[in-house]
Amino acid sequence: MSASVSEREKRRAAEEAGGAGPDAAARDAAARGGVDPNDERAARFIDIRGLEKTFSGDGAPVYALRGLDLAVAEGSFLGVMGQSGSGKSTFLSILGGLSHPDAGSISVDGIDLYTLPGERLADFRREYLGFVFQSFNLVPYLTALENVTLPLAVKKMPGAEKRRRALDVLEHVGLADRAGHLPGKLSGGEQERVAIARALVNEPPLILADEPTGALDSETTVEIMDVFAGLHREGITIVMVTHNPEIQRYFDRTIVLRDGRLDCELPACDIDTPL
């Protein structure tokens, strides 16, 4: 069964209206001991097969990804580790619909990303994904509240509703009292929380985080990872790229990429395997 971006929008509207969506029906069936028809889709929430990506420059071609296969279950917290040049960022940008693979397929919640027509990929990013960037990437001339509301700027929704949702997620990350501050007036940890809130405002089922703690000290790193852990407990699927082995304990699964391939999965990796 495949879903589409518009189906997710309709599902969300039905749930908000109080109706039972297909996921609610499936959960009810499972609770009564019946077969959950969404099990397979949940197990392969992110389904990557034979992913390849090559960059051609002035010199020899760079094989960023060479036939990556991976299945990620819905609601899991996946850590992606590896040396520089292992293909982590390329993997994340393709998963985020920002870069087209040269070969292979990638689907999220049954949606084959790179068969989506035209600008539907942008719509997918808006409805299904939340991006948390390494350098926060907040817009410096917008307040924390305005930054969080940014993904809603292109949605047809009353301004009051946009503001309410943004304040809700800011409160969720513990920053409701800093809503009117510009990013320049926030600490690194606070900026990261705003970035997480921005990623959450559209209630995406999937968060992609690229080295979110890379610019933070250890104490703030723990605070931020606790936020992510909370999101994980709420059932959001998180894929996080990181160099930091200290946060590996937060992940359900940790995979290691090497030379564009899935090298191993912790703890099965050789502990001496350099990262």
Added chain:
Amino acid sequence: MRLRTIAVNDLRRRKSRSAFLVAGLLIGVGTVVALISLTQSMTGETKANLQSFGANIVVTPRGKDVSLSYGGISVGGVAVGAQSLPETDLARIDAIPSRAAISVVSPELVGAVRVKGRRALLMGVHPAAEFKLKRWWSVDAGRPPANGHELVAGSAAARTLGLLMGDYVRIGGRRFTVTGILRETGSQDDSLLITDLRAAQDVLSQQGKVTLVQIAALYADAPVDQIVKELAAALPGAEVAAMQEAVKGRMHVVDQFRSFSYAIVGVVIAIEALVVFITMMGAVNERTHEIGVFRAIGFRRVHITRLILIEALIASVIAGVLGYLAGMGVTYAVLPLVARSAEVAWAPLLGLGAVALAVAIGALASLYPALHAGRMDPTEALRAL
């Protein structure tokens, strides 16, 4: 939060660039407004001044002249057809639809007379109208004739006939006092003896007749060709001709000035568009990383393009309003220096036009930068530092 919120906040944040963008448009729009309003004011004054340069339409009897004469009318040679017009034609001239566009109607009767045993040309006119028509006429130490027993002598006629101011002459049994000598004009007017029309009609036995009518049409109102057509229809027995050389030559000055102004306007608009284009391209390149973030969080290409255009349009509207005010200010400052009697005309439509011009230039010059921003590869944009 809407796209325009992002646009307004970006303009407020990047004050220097926003000010440069607005200034570039403002200077251009202000220049255009100043040139157009100056041209309009000066054209009006020029047209009014052209009235002082004499007649531009001549009404003559329909006929064929076969001898040299004053104003193209035979006064002593053989001619075919009528040699005069009825004075009643003047009433028909007053009845044409474009009469309000006529400044002066000056009938003239010209005929040959004998003065002190010599032949001379006598011209009968309405002195007030004739002297208004021919502003270059100037009476040295005297005055124009005030009645049918006074005359003014052209400089050559006075020299030839030995006339001085205050002298008495008999012409056709009628005694005239010389009330002045016309300053030399260098034309055949220097050979004339100028008196009241009625007196000339009596002397020349041409009661109720005129030789020709000289008319000065106003340049600011109905076109001269239109007036000529109406006169020709009202006076079927007469020849009505525009003095094309006079009309076209004089208006050529005005048209040249206007064309020059429009050429300057075109150059200014081109430079303005270039300034906007370069500024917006710089702004887009400066925001490459930010655009990558917008794309990553789900903005479509059209949203990015719209965002850039909204910024340009906001700056354009501001520049249009300020440019109009600046242009009118320059007009007020400069006009007294170039046209003493001209007045500045406030035109609300010019203000609307100024804003529309600024918006059009801002939008067109920003279109490529906006499309360029929308087409940016989000991955490359995110990598940009």
